[in-house]
Amino acid sequence: MIPATTKQNIQPKPRKYNNKFRLKNGLIGWAFISIATVMICLFYFYPMVQALILSFQSGAGTNLQFVGLDNYLRLFTDPAFIAALKNTVIYLIIQVPVMIIFALFISVLLNNKKLKLKGFFRTAIFLPCITSLVAYSVVFKYLFATDGIINKMLINVSLISEPIQWLTDPFWAKVTIIIAITWRWTGYNMIFYLSALQNVDHSIYEAAKIDGANAFQQFFKITIPMLKPIILFTSITSTIGTLQLFDEVMNITKGGPGNATITISQYIYNLSFKYTPDFGYAATVSYAIVIMIVVFSIIQFKVAGDKNA
């Protein structure tokens, strides 16, 4: 009897302590994450709800009225929005794949064990990433000016006979934007691939070589599948980045000539702060980007296929 009582007397104590400890621990955990959670709700989720409400309103400045789905219907007949959408999609489907291919190609070249000056090449190709978007955009604007150094150099080596209208021709202006973004971000993606490649066991390549696989087969059959998760990651971040493109276009072409290079972000900016402000319609346009980001992310996950990605 006596031992049993003692046992009973002892047992509740640690349990009580445990419960108290767990509850206290739980609360402390929530305290740790509270500031960040509040801040994200305040500066991301609350504005998103506001934007959704705004997207059903229209009017100049603060004089807003509910208009139902009118704003959403207006999107389909708004030539400026359609131009912005078209441009953004063009940047996306040309620039992102081109950049990823370049980045993969360079990282494979750099992943050569016998390569000397590896650090130098890597640093040099990564260097564009340290520039601010505005700063490099202004530099590119002048590099690609009609009387700029790029045209002068192309004429000097007789690649072209007269200057290309890099900034004022609707086609070439888009090309300039794509060149600029590719210059800025290829090195960034290259670093990701390079570090992933360094984790790939070299003996796989040795085995492939013995089996008679050439460089191309090695690239497509080993490198690409091994890097699939990281390629997916970079293509999603690049897609989100491209859909939000603003700084470059604003500072290189201002969206011109006409609306030939305007992006959705810039159109939202114009609607809200350049023209007579129509915050309601601008919010509707912004939801178009949100929908596109969600759709493209889902597509990329589907294309990438299996779950281990």
Next chain:
Amino acid sequence: MHKIKQIFIYILLSIFTVISIFPFIWMIISATNKSIDVTKGRLLPGTHLVENIQNLLSTVDLVPALINSATISIATTILSLIIASLAGYGFEIYRSKAKDVVFNILLLSMMIPFAALMIPLFRMFGTISQIAPGIGIDTLTSAMLPSITTAFLIFFFRQNTKMFPRELLEAGRIDGLTELGVFFRIYVPTMKTTYAAAAIITFMASWNNYLWPLVVLQSPENHTIPLLISNLGSSNSPDFGIIMTSIVIATLPTALIFFLLQRHFVAGMMGSVK
């Protein structure tokens, strides 16, 4: 055959290197030349750097813009690091199902484009202006508040906390430290590398931030460096010497950080996808 292949690799890499570096070289060379020489396509260093700097200082408010940018970037970096590391630590160390749900919801904010937040935020700060003008529209505080907390940085700290040895935590608790004490006395000093990488990422993003400051900072005395460069670049009669000098000056801090802390810099980027 092997030799030829090697040479070919060097040639290709050299081409990519030249393309990557050329705009920098042109920008630095142009900063030392007169505007007219830049237009003529001069590719040799000149002797007008000092003159360009003097002209720059006399035509635009470079120093106030540098101070504004530095104030915003440093304050943002410090606050970001504290808030995000507390959260990243909280999510990983006090892990629970409910917190994981909250974490995943927070991650969704990474998908939200800033353009969609811009208008509601602008209106929000407009309302704040009427109550507390000190943090409303056209103040440095309003320029930094929305970018202080990012889901990315919380994610980054959480990922790195996974490698934090739990024994240290227990040891601290046994020594009688409070939970917050464990965080500040043990976690923070142990995770120096993570903090360095996070600081670099945040500082760079803040120093280069353009769209939100463009929207919210209206008076010229509040302008930051990207706004100043953008204004210089869009002038109708651009002075290339001055513009390139201002760009070189604006790029110097980030370039310094990159070259001095290259290891942390790359580690920071990589850590985010481990």
